[in-house]
Amino acid sequence: MIVCKFGGTSVASAAQITKVANIVKSDEKRRIVVVSAPGKRSSDDIKVTDLLIDLADAALANADVESKIETVVNRYKDITAELGLGQDICDVIAADLRERVAGDRSNTELFIDSLKASGEDNNAKVIAAYFSSIGMPARYVSPKDLLIVNDLPERTFAVPEAYERLASLATTEEIIVFPGFFGYTKDGILRTFDRGGSDITGSILASAVDAELYENFTDVDCVFSANPKIVNNPAEIKEITYREMRELSYAGFSVFHDEALMPVFKKGIPVNIKNTNNPSAPGTRVVPTRELTGRPVTGISVDSGFSTLYVSKYLMNREIGFGRKLLQIVEEEGISYEHTPSGLDDISVIMRSNQLTAEKEERIVQRIENELHVDHVYFRHGFSMVVLVGEGMRNSTGLAGRAALAISKLGVNIDMINQGSSEVSLVFGVLQNYEDIILKALYEEFFTAVPV
Known part of the structure; x- marks a missing residue:
C-alpha cells in the first residue's frame, strides 16, 4: 500500500x-x-485556511458571519461545479461551518482550530x-x-x-x-x-x-x-x-x-x-541510508527569527548545576531552546524570538541576576541560523574552516558556531540581514564546480 x-x-x-x-x-x-484545505490558485489568491481564520475572528468579535461563511462556501462551489458535483455537498459544508461557528468559544484557540480544520x-x-x-x-x-x-x-x-x-x-x-x-x-x-x-x-x-x-x-x-x-x-x-x-x-x-x-x-x-x-x-x-557522493554537503538552509540570551560568570565551569538552573529558568517561562554554545565562563541560549515578550525577558534577566549571581546577562535579537547539512560531512576534513572562510570574505561576523555530535550538520549564527549573501557564498563554496 x-x-x-x-x-x-x-x-x-x-x-x-x-x-x-x-x-x-x-x-x-x-x-x-x-x-x-484548498490553497492559493494564483499568487494573489487567498487560501481557504485564511478565509476560515477570518471567519473565526468575525465570530469571536460577534460580527456578521454569514457573508464570511458564504465566501468560504463559494470557494467550494467553484470547485464542485467544475467537477460536476451537485449542490448537496455544498449544503453539507455550509451546515458544517454554521455548526462550528455556533460551537463552544470558551477556549479561543480551540474554537479557531475547529474552524481552520474544516478546510481539510x-x-x-x-x-x-x-x-x-x-x-x-x-x-x-x-x-x-x-x-x-x-x-x-x-x-x-x-x-x-x-x-x-x-x-x-x-x-x-x-x-x-x-x-x-x-x-x-x-x-x-x-x-x-x-x-x-x-x-x-x-x-x-x-x-x-x-x-x-x-x-x-x-x-x-x-x-x-x-x-x-x-x-x-x-x-x-x-x-x-x-x-x-x-x-x-x-x-x-x-x-x-x-x-x-x-x-x-x-x-x-x-x-x-x-x-x-x-x-x-x-x-x-x-x-534511512544512502550511498555517499563526492559532495559532502547535501543542502544549505537558513532560518531567521532567533534571539540569544548571553550569560557570563567567572569560573562558571566549576559551578555544579549552573546550566541546569539556567535552563530551568528559561523552561519556567514556557520557552524551548534551540542551541546552547558555551565556553569556560560564558554560555548562550538560543531560542525562537516568537516565544519571547518584553515581560518574559525582564523576568528571565532578573532571575538570572538574583539566583545565579552572574557577571553579565542580556538578550540580543535579529539572528538567523545558517545550516550546512550532509552525511558526508563526517568524513570531510576542513569543512568548518572552508565555511567560516567563505563567510569571513564577506566581512560578516559569525556570532555562533555549533556542530552536533552526529556531525551531520554545522550551524552558524549570524545577523539576519546578512543571511542571503551568506547562503549564496556557501553555495558557491560547496556546490559550484564540485563533482557529485
Whole structure:
C-alpha cells in the first residue's frame, strides 16, 4: 500500500483535483489519500485556511458571519461545479461551518482550530465524492475515533492508540480520503497539529498501516540543495536521509515539515516528495541510508527569527548545576531552546524570538541576576541560523574552516558556531540581514564546480 498526501496547491481548484485523481488512479497501490484545505490558485489568491481564520475572528468579535461563511462556501462551489458535483455537498459544508461557528468559544484557540480544520475536513468530503463520481470507489473517513491525540496543554501529537486504530484502514478495498492537519482527544476535542500538519497526518497513517511508501505531493519537482528564490538554479537532491531532511526541514526548508518524519522514520518507510503538476518526475526520496557522493554537503538552509540570551560568570565551569538552573529558568517561562554554545565562563541560549515578550525577558534577566549571581546577562535579537547539512560531512576534513572562510570574505561576523555530535550538520549564527549573501557564498563554496 502507498499512502499519498496532497498539499494545498495540489487541491486548490477543480483542475488540480482532477490531476490528483489521475495520479491516484495510475497506481492501484495508492489506497489512502490525505488532503489539505484548498490553497492559493494564483499568487494573489487567498487560501481557504485564511478565509476560515477570518471567519473565526468575525465570530469571536460577534460580527456578521454569514457573508464570511458564504465566501468560504463559494470557494467550494467553484470547485464542485467544475467537477460536476451537485449542490448537496455544498449544503453539507455550509451546515458544517454554521455548526462550528455556533460551537463552544470558551477556549479561543480551540474554537479557531475547529474552524481552520474544516478546510481539510470538507475538502476531503468533496474529493471523496468526486472520486466516486468518476468510477473510483472512495469514501471520506473522519479522524474522529481514529486519529487520537493528546490532551491540552502540550503541543499536539498522536498517542499510541491512534496507530492501533488507524491500522484497520490497511485492509480497505476502497480509496480512503482522509483530512490532514487535525485529530481528536479521547474526550472528542478537536486539536490541530503544528504548521505542515497535513504532512504529519500522512506520515502517521503511513506508519499505522505499514505502507511500503509515503508519497508527499507538492508543487515542486524535488527538494533543492538551497532556496531557489535566493540561489539561481540550485542542485536537485535526488536522495536524502531522514537525518539530513530533518535538519534541513527544521532550518527552514518548507517542502516538508520536520516533525512529519518521525512516524515513518521509526518504521523505516521511505518518503518520496513529488510534484502534482509533473508526477512523472522522480522527485526526492527520503531514505534511512544512502550511498555517499563526492559532495559532502547535501543542502544549505537558513532560518531567521532567533534571539540569544548571553550569560557570563567567572569560573562558571566549576559551578555544579549552573546550566541546569539556567535552563530551568528559561523552561519556567514556557520557552524551548534551540542551541546552547558555551565556553569556560560564558554560555548562550538560543531560542525562537516568537516565544519571547518584553515581560518574559525582564523576568528571565532578573532571575538570572538574583539566583545565579552572574557577571553579565542580556538578550540580543535579529539572528538567523545558517545550516550546512550532509552525511558526508563526517568524513570531510576542513569543512568548518572552508565555511567560516567563505563567510569571513564577506566581512560578516559569525556570532555562533555549533556542530552536533552526529556531525551531520554545522550551524552558524549570524545577523539576519546578512543571511542571503551568506547562503549564496556557501553555495558557491560547496556546490559550484564540485563533482557529485
